[in-house]
Amino acid sequence: MTDNNTQEDQSIKRPTPKWVSVLEMISSRLNRIAAGISAILLVLMVGLILVEIVLRFFSLSTFMTDVLVGHGVAAITFLAAAWALEEGSMIRISAVTQVLRGRVRWATEAFCIVSVEILIVWLMYFEWRTVGKLWARGSTTEHYLPIPLWIPAAIFLVGLALLGLQILVRGARLISHGYDENSLLKL
Template sequence: MARIIRWLGRINEGVALVAGLGLLACVALILAEILARRFGAPIGGTDEISGYVMAAVTSWGIGYALTERAHVRIDLLRVRGGPGFRAALDCLALLSLAGVALVTAWHGWNVLEKTLGTGARANTALETPLWIPQAIWWAGWSWFALSAVVLAAGALTLAAKGRFESVGDIAGTEAAT
């Protein structure tokens, strides 16, 4: 299980790099739009593309944040308990997160499926086929759900073996693990 979790972390590092490059490309596009407007020749569509990029980067980036233990958690009770109590709260947090991610991915598929069925396009000058940004967004949520389920399974396995400190290494907060 430890090897799978390390593999997941490495993949999420690559995903974060691609997401960062996507944000940089978006910044470059916005800067080009600003310069083009200055000379009276706007590019157009940058607001729409930026929205798609932000949705994609967010949905894909949350998996990286998860493996880096960077999600915000209120750990007022967690820091006061012993290793078993902390491990139980860490498992509960991961199971809750996995549940939310699975539900979001499930409902996201319903949105994407409806768009694929209707062939919907954006009501903008670009007339983007909406299945493209929605598929990228949905794939990010699905990856996040998979990441959360794998980490939850790893945390539960470690907790069942009594390796409470190891649970904190993959599911705890950065502070006081």
């Protein structure tokens, strides 16, 4: 047990390779921009809901609040997911990995990272095709204000890409440091 702890202590002291630092910086900046957009969308959604409440006092409506808020909730969820993972705020079940040590822990972490990355790339492939179809067909919502359906689909695709990049950062940290912890993911 002492030998494993010594290996872990040494792996923490390794300098971060330049390519990992660059990847972290790019991912972190993109995640912060997406989280900022999510925050702005949240404020706009709250404002729209308040306007709708006031309008209903006068028997009026925007007729679009439900659609816009629905798309907004999806957008903020997917745009902020990578930032939440980067900040360690994403739910992670670590009951198994906490008791593992050394190479077994590394292999478990690597398996999880590779599996999630494969799943994200697979989802991105199908979402890319969906965005292309919606763009080519010119599909829109059937509401008062027709919104091109490729826009919400593209936001989902961007969110998946950011999440995939953040998972790639986790993998790079795992490779460069020997094991992975949330504290190692922050710049």
